[in-house]
Amino acid sequence: MALQKIILKKLEYPQKILIIWREAIGGNQELRDFLFKSQYKELGFFCYALLNDRKSRKWLIDNQFAHLLATIEGIEGKDSALIWLKKNGFDLLFHFARSADSWKDSQIWLQKKDKILYSLSLKIEYIKDEIDLKNEDPHKINP
Numbered sequence: 537m538a539l540q541k542i543i544l545k546k547l548e549y550p551q552k553i554l555i556i557w558r559e560a561i562g563g564n565q566e567l568r569d570f571l572f573k574s575q576y577k578e579l580g581f582f583c584y585a586l587l588n589d590r591k592s593r594k595w596l597i598d599n600q601f602a603h604l605l606a607t608i609e610g611i612e613g614k615d616s617a618l619i620w621l622k623k624n625g626f627d628l629l630f631h632f633a634r635s636a637d638s639w640k641d642s643q644i645w646l647q648k649k650d651k652i653l654y655s656l657s658l659k660i661e662y663i664k665d666e667i668d669l670k671n672e673d674p675h676k677i678n679p
Contacts, residue, residue, distance in 0.1 A: 549576065551652055558656045561586065561663065578604060586611070586660065603629055611636040611660060628653065636660035 549557070557579045560567040571580035578601045584592035585608050596605040603626050609617035610633025621630040628650065634642035635657035646654040 549579075553579070554652045554656065557582075558652075558659050561656070562659055582608070586663075607633045610634065611664065613637055632657050636664065 553574075553576055556567050556570060557576075560571055560580065560583050568580050568583050571577060571583070578596065578599065581592040581595045581601075582604050585596055585605060593605055593608070596602065603621065603624070606617040606620050606626070607629045610621060610630065618630055618633060621627075621633065628646075631642040631646045631649070632653050635646045635654065638661055643654065643657070646657060
C-alpha cells in the first residue's frame with residue numbers, strides 16, 4: 537500500500553476573516569453562513585467541528601485541513617494532537633490550541649505573537665467552559 541501524501545494548508549487569513557471567524561465561533565449564524573459561502577468554508581466547518589459535529593470533523597480531514605482538526609483536538613486536551621501540530625511546524629496553532637485550553641504560558645506567547653488569534657482563543661476557552669458547566673449541571677442536561 538502506497539503512503540498517502542497529506543498536503544497541509546497554512547493558516548493565512550486576512551484579519552477581517554479572523555474577526556468574522558471569532559464571531560461565528562461565538563454563535564453568529566449569519567457569519568457562519570458567510571464563511572460557508574466564502575473561499576474560507578473550512579472556518580465554517582471548524583465552528584461545527586468544535587462543537588463535536590462528526591461530519592464537520594470528517595470534512596476537515598477529507599479536504600486537507602488536518603491541522604484545523606488537530607487544533608480542535610488540542611483544544612480538547614489531546615496530547616497527540618498537540619505533538620502533531622508541533623512536529624509539523626504549526627507552532628502558532630499549537631499555542632492557539634493550548635491557549636484555548638487555558639494554558640497560561642501559551643496565552644502569554646500567543647498574546648505577543650498574534651492578538652487576533654489570542655482573542656479568538658479566549659472566545660473558544662469561554663465557550664468550552666460554558667459547555668463544560670452545562671454538561672456538569674444535572675438541571676441542564678437534556679435526556
